[in-house]
Amino acid sequence: MGWGDLGVFGEPSKETPNLDQMASEGMLFLDFYTASPLCSPSRAALLTGRLPVRNGFYTTNAHARNAYTPQDIVGGIPDSELLLPELLKKAGYVNKIIGKWHLGHRPQFHPLKHGFDEWFGSPNCHFGPFDNRALPNIPVYRDWEMIGRYYEDFKIDQETGEANLTQIYLQEALDFISKQQASQQPFFLYWAIDATHAPVYASKRFLGTSQRGLYGDAVREIDDSVGKILKHLQKLCISENTFVFFTSDNGAALISAPKQGGSNGRFLCGKQTTFEGGMREPAIAWWPGHIPAGGVSHQLGSVMDLFTTSLSLAGLQPPCDRQIDGVDLLPAILQGKLIDRPIFYYRGNEMMAVRVGLYKAHYWTWSNSWEEYSKGVDFCPGQNVSGVTTHTQEEHTTLPLLFHLGRDPGEKYPLSFASGEYQRAMQRISFVVQQHKATLVPGEPQLNVCDKAVMNWSPPGCEKLGKCLTPPKSDPKKCFWPH
Amino acid sequence: MGWGDLGVFGEPSKETPNLDQMASEGMLFLDFYTASPLCSPSRAALLTGRLPVRNGFYTTNAHARNAYTPQDIVGGIPDSELLLPELLKKAGYVNKIIGKWHLGHRPQFHPLKHGFDEWFGSPNCHFGPFDNRALPNIPVYRDWEMIGRYYEDFKIDQETGEANLTQIYLQEALDFISKQQASQQPFFLYWAIDATHAPVYASKRFLGTSQRGLYGDAVREIDDSVGKILKHLQKLCISENTFVFFTSDNGAALISAPKQGGSNGRFLCGKQTTFEGGMREPAIAWWPGHIPAGGVSHQLGSVMDLFTTSLSLAGLQPPCDRQIDGVDLLPAILQGKLIDRPIFYYRGNEMMAVRVGLYKAHYWTWSNSWEEYSKGVDFCPGQNVSGVTTHTQEEHTTLPLLFHLGRDPGEKYPLSFASGEYQRAMQRISFVVQQHKATLVPGEPQLNVCDKAVMNWSPPGCEKLGKCLTPPKSDPKKCFWPH
Numbered sequence: 001m002g003w004g005d006l007g008v009f010g011e012p013s014k015e016t017p018n019l020d021q022m023a024s025e026g027m028l029f030l031d032f033y034t035a036s037p038l039c040s041p042s043r044a045a046l047l048t049g050r051l052p053v054r055n056g057f058y059t060t061n062a063h064a065r066n067a068y069t070p071q072d073i074v075g076g077i078p079d080s081e082l083l084l085p086e087l088l089k090k091a092g093y094v095n096k097i098i099g100k101w102h103l104g105h106r107p108q109f110h111p112l113k114h115g116f117d118e119w120f121g122s123p124n125c126h127f128g129p130f131d132n133r134a135l136p137n138i139p140v141y142r143d144w145e146m147i148g149r150y151y152e153d154f155k156i157d158q159e160t161g162e163a164n165l166t167q168i169y170l171q172e173a174l175d176f177i178s179k180q181q182a183s184q185q186p187f188f189l190y191w192a193i194d195a196t197h198a199p200v201y202a203s204k205r206f207l208g209t210s211q212r213g214l215y216g217d218a219v220r221e222i223d224d225s226v227g228k229i230l231k232h233l234q235k236l237c238i239s240e241n242t243f244v245f246f247t248s249d250n251g252a253a254l255i256s257a258p259k260q261g262g263s264n265g266r267f268l269c270g271k272q273t274t275f276e277g278g279m280r281e282p283a284i285a286w287w288p289g290h291i292p293a294g295g296v297s298h299q300l301g302s303v304m305d306l307f308t309t310s311l312s313l314a315g316l317q318p319p320c321d322r323q324i325d326g327v328d329l330l331p332a333i334l335q336g337k338l339i340d341r342p343i344f345y346y347r348g349n350e351m352m353a354v355r356v357g358l359y360k361a362h363y364w365t366w367s368n369s370w371e372e373y374s375k376g377v378d379f380c381p382g383q384n385v386s387g388v389t390t391h392t393q394e395e396h397t398t399l400p401l402l403f404h405l406g407r408d409p410g411e412k413y414p415l416s417f418a419s420g421e422y423q424r425a426m427q428r429i430s431f432v433v434q435q436h437k438a439t440l441v442p443g444e445p446q447l448n449v450c451d452k453a454v455m456n457w458s459p460p461g462c463e464k465l466g467k468c469l470t471p472p473k474s475d476p477k478k479c480f481w482p483h
Numbered sequence: 484m485g486w487g488d489l490g491v492f493g494e495p496s497k498e499t500p501n502l503d504q505m506a507s508e509g510m511l512f513l514d515f516y517t518a519s520p521l522c523s524p525s526r527a528a529l530l531t532g533r534l535p536v537r538n539g540f541y542t543t544n545a546h547a548r549n550a551y552t553p554q555d556i557v558g559g560i561p562d563s564e565l566l567l568p569e570l571l572k573k574a575g576y577v578n579k580i581i582g583k584w585h586l587g588h589r590p591q592f593h594p595l596k597h598g599f600d601e602w603f604g605s606p607n608c609h610f611g612p613f614d615n616r617a618l619p620n621i622p623v624y625r626d627w628e629m630i631g632r633y634y635e636d637f638k639i640d641q642e643t644g645e646a647n648l649t650q651i652y653l654q655e656a657l658d659f660i661s662k663q664q665a666s667q668q669p670f671f672l673y674w675a676i677d678a679t680h681a682p683v684y685a686s687k688r689f690l691g692t693s694q695r696g697l698y699g700d701a702v703r704e705i706d707d708s709v710g711k712i713l714k715h716l717q718k719l720c721i722s723e724n725t726f727v728f729f730t731s732d733n734g735a736a737l738i739s740a741p742k743q744g745g746s747n748g749r750f751l752c753g754k755q756t757t758f759e760g761g762m763r764e765p766a767i768a769w770w771p772g773h774i775p776a777g778g779v780s781h782q783l784g785s786v787m788d789l790f791t792t793s794l795s796l797a798g799l800q801p802p803c804d805r806q807i808d809g810v811d812l813l814p815a816i817l818q819g820k821l822i823d824r825p826i827f828y829y830r831g832n833e834m835m836a837v838r839v840g841l842y843k844a845h846y847w848t849w850s851n852s853w854e855e856y857s858k859g860v861d862f863c864p865g866q867n868v869s870g871v872t873t874h875t876q877e878e879h880t881t882l883p884l885l886f887h888l889g890r891d892p893g894e895k896y897p898l899s900f901a902s903g904e905y906q907r908a909m910q911r912i913s914f915v916v917q918q919h920k921a922t923l924v925p926g927e928p929q930l931n932v933c934d935k936a937v938m939n940w941s942p943p944g945c946e947k948l949g950k951c952l953t954p955p956k957s958d959p960k961k962c963f964w965p966h
Binding site for chain 1: 487490491492493494495496497507511513514693694695696698699740741742746748749750751779781841864865866867868887888889890891892893895896
């Protein structure tokens, strides 16, 4: 989902009454970011509180490339990384992930080996259907074992767009919450649903209900589900003990528009890019009785802050043996304070841009290659800002492109290099960047090697289902990351 | 102002708490339109309930041109047009206009000759300063006579952007409302402030307070003023007897960006164009105790509807001797009904586009000429939708470009001509267009002739102030309308 997909963020159809109400009862973050314009690195950053370049969720196969965890990825979340659920366990929390894990699908990367107690969902995206020969269909797990595969046991009708996955994920969430409430144990629920990712789907009740087509149907179903989860917490009388945060892992995929693409509002470009459309996210914090209703925050926030903030809520300290990029947002959320911190925009291990206050400096620009672009891959459809949305990798490290995101949230008008404003802003930004780079210790890159042999051929539990497939011979190669 | 300038419509700085609250207490219109992408014709349409092509506020000097009322315009609102205040008088209303009249500045066009009882403001835009030789500065009137001129007696500091005009207009509004409440007479207040038009200004208290720069300061001041007006109505205990509507006369002028340009959200292009960015407007209806709080309407609305709706509120019928384009919105506002009606997008006397339901068909496309564009006049900065944002006048009358504004509010993806959806939608639209054109009787065009002799050289009252200037010899010419 993108920033502009919610009514409260100006989607012209205004079809998200539950999320809009969540905002009116809680706090809306207008300047909240993900840690990468792509899914896997963002999710790794959320769960580790660390930039992908530190936690290993990046590639060095080529310069400034987005990488994720397709079926043939060899890497995954390193054991050396401490995940939020691992830490929360120390405070007695029961942790569940529902939906897309995306931090590696080989046995050593299994979420239950990284702090989660329960899992219902899949290790990869719901791409497909596959023929189980060249590529296996994606498995769906319950805890340690697969219980079926997408398109086989968990239907997704590509003709009609019908699939009841969000309903299944919703029911899992409600059941888990009920169980935890009954057992009086504190819990962490990571409700990481697949929707609205392409191929877009919605369940029958929502199909055709949106002005926005199938994508809008999916948004409505998510909105409805979030509303049901919040109401469930209230019904169980635990809403005042439960901190809820809604956000997304990257901007809307404009490449999927108009049929399956969402909205990043007036921000430039979308998913895959380090423009605002790729990384600024809808974000709402909700905690009745604690967060003042109807609050709006301009705190620069990041999905990595959810790591640190969650630890803080559980009375825990973040690990002190490593660099943590997330900050504790509670002062911003509960007392309306503004914490001064930068936002870094990475593509692979290249810091493409940085935001400090209202200024954003691009050290590198790249939409995607001419070669891709000429084939119709367009991450900025209908948008072309001369010298900004570039189809070659453009370096600006000596004289970054600078934007004032208050006056120019659409990143259309770079400030004049000769202006006093440019000089003053860049002085401050350069210092921040220098500090950041001086202390940066990149992790071992996990997204470099691909091998068809590691695909989901025979996940644990496949025997019981008769769904084991024979993997091809191992043939590790450099993964190809085109953008 | 543009659709996207309000927090409630997704402006990322969210700096319009009063307008946002007005929406939460009233009804938000998401699909509300002006009648022209330019000021004068829109305002003429609002006050007559009729399309500019009917009421004469258009030009035939060249094909599909936007025209308005600069100082040298010879025409103005014809006596044959019936204005809202003229009609409201019959129901005992006292009518005041505060701010920009813009329906002609020659004596016969004076607002007090067209139904208003009081006027504080100016006949033209606050362009300037002028040298009073080539061009006179724009006069400010109280009722029948000028009381000074912009930049002379009503300061606008172009260096700092400071001007207290909005404050003066606000005080005028509060005083008028108090007076009417005291005299127990029903009133119609047309609060037609100049801000946020370029040259943008704000009063000292608001300067530098916005994240968005001077334009944002001006928006904040308007927001604050609207809040004060609503509170004043409440304090006087007449809010439940007073219908208030907030909207704008055209989309934000992107040509003035980034320094003085506003936001049309994710809509295409801006002022001067018949894309959504040029004509979809922020719109809020407020009437405590009558309009359900927090309502959201997808009713296709138009500024012309304010004419018909106001008459309805006053218990009057619209004139039956002429075509009225405005519809009575009360069923939509009070009962949540949806009235089926088209929206026409005109440029001059050319119907450029039409919206029927969620479909919008462009019969002509034109952003502006190559000649202008190459000189830096850009009404769609950073936006270039191939075949849509054209720099030559492109005719599509036999095969209109069709967009689905629910799935594609940004007008980026024309539907395939071959699709069944295209065929079905165009069938319906063609019928609507045929009906419209068959009954259209254009008015006498008022915006064709310009003459420096008719400028504001010696407005009534100039003698008392020693501000009479000598007009040059009359030399009527065709006005030049470049876009």
